Amino acid sequence: MPQTGRGQDAQRLTDRSRASFGDPDADRPPLREIDKERFMSTAEQFHVSKVTRSYWRVTFDNGPVNLMDPDTIEQLGELIGRIEDEPELTVVVFRSDKPGYFIAHWDFLSDSARVAGMPPGPTGLHPYLDNFVRLSKLPVATISEIRGRTRGAGSEFVLSTDIRFASESAVLGQFEVGVGSVPGGGAMSRLGRLVGRGRALEILLGGDDMPAGLAAEYGYVNRVVPDAEIEAFTDAFARRIAGFDRVAVAGIKGLVDAATLPANEEFAPGLQAYFATAGRPENRPFVQLLFDNGLQQPDGIETDLGKAIGTLRQNFERP
Known part of the structure; x- marks a missing residue:
């Protein structure tokens, strides 16, 4: 019998996917943007708003729950290159307009062969890692304005930014162990330094x-801001940094980076472990079960994925 809806998603997973990446300023008037453009390729995932010459806001947009996929890797690399080349830029805010989601996670149905075949980036690392390393070492301040859920690859993205402000509705996590894989984007190295070994x-x-x-208590994010205030709060903080001298901002950030960021060499083993563990045949039936319950859809299992994976795993019979 032909499959429809979520059943088709599960079948696509079986056929195609083996490597899934896995305030006081509340009265401020609406943002005035001196220039606005869309940074687009095929999927039109990044919308860049140049608020001022020294301050950009980047809104991520990819499907109903903001999944990362191969296009994201390519577009993010291009965007980081533009940021690196912008001489007056001092601060960039990353955000989402998707209700309930910042970046859900990696797209389980994406083209794994395309990902595996990508050439190394400027650091010599696979471009998935290269993007995060370059993002963390930009000579500008980067801020994640986190509303809603950000897990897996989404968590790895925000961990690569300098400052993480979370709304009351934010949820973070690294659920990869639940689908039988090792996180590949540097979560082990970055979380270990941010929150300590035991909490990591x-x-x-x-x-x-x-x-x-x-x-916030653990140090995974900087602070929690009421949902109704987080945009104004983040904007005020970004404007403050944007008003400072770029040489001083870059100098401070570079010295903090040197003292706190993991060495580039730490990241490749994690991605190698990810490729070795993600998409193994013994875990496919469980991932298909997740799709049957609404994985990658705005409602259903995505709303409470961490709890659901734990419950389903305990009751799941391995083939």
Whole structure:
């Protein structure tokens, strides 16, 4: 019988996917943008708003839950190159307009062969890692304005930015262990430095969702801001940085980077472990079960993925 809807998603997974990446300023008037453009390729994922010459806002847009995919890797690399080449830029805010989602995670149905065949980036690393390393070392301040859920690849993205402000509705997590894979985008190295070894292992081995308040307590994010205020709060902070001398901002950031960021060599083993573990045949039936329950859809299992994976795993019979 032909499959429809979520059943087709599960079948596509079987046929195609083996490597899934896996305030006081509340009264401020609406943002005045001196220039606005869309940074687009085929999927039109990044919308760049030049608020001022020294301040950009980037809104990510890819499907109903903001999935990362091969196009994201290519577009993000191009965007980072533009940021690197912009002499007056001092601060960039990354955000989402998707209700309930910042970046859900990697797209399980994406073309794994295309990802595996990508040439190295400027750092010599696979472009998925290269993007995050270059993002973390930009000579500008980068801020994640996190509303809603950001897990897996989305978590790895925000961990690569300098500052993470989370709304009350934010949820973060690294759920990869629940689908039988090792996180590939540097979560082990970055979380270990941010929250400490024990808490990093709690996040990575538990694979559960972490609400914003607990994430702030652990150091996963900087602070929690009421949902109605986070845009104005982040904008005010970004404008403050944008008003400072770029040489001073870049100098401070570079010295903090040198003292705190993982060495580039730490990242490749994680991605190698990801490629070796993601998409193994013994885990496909469980991932198909997730699709049957609404994986990658705005409603259903995505709303409470960490809890759902734990519950389903305990009751799942391996083939």
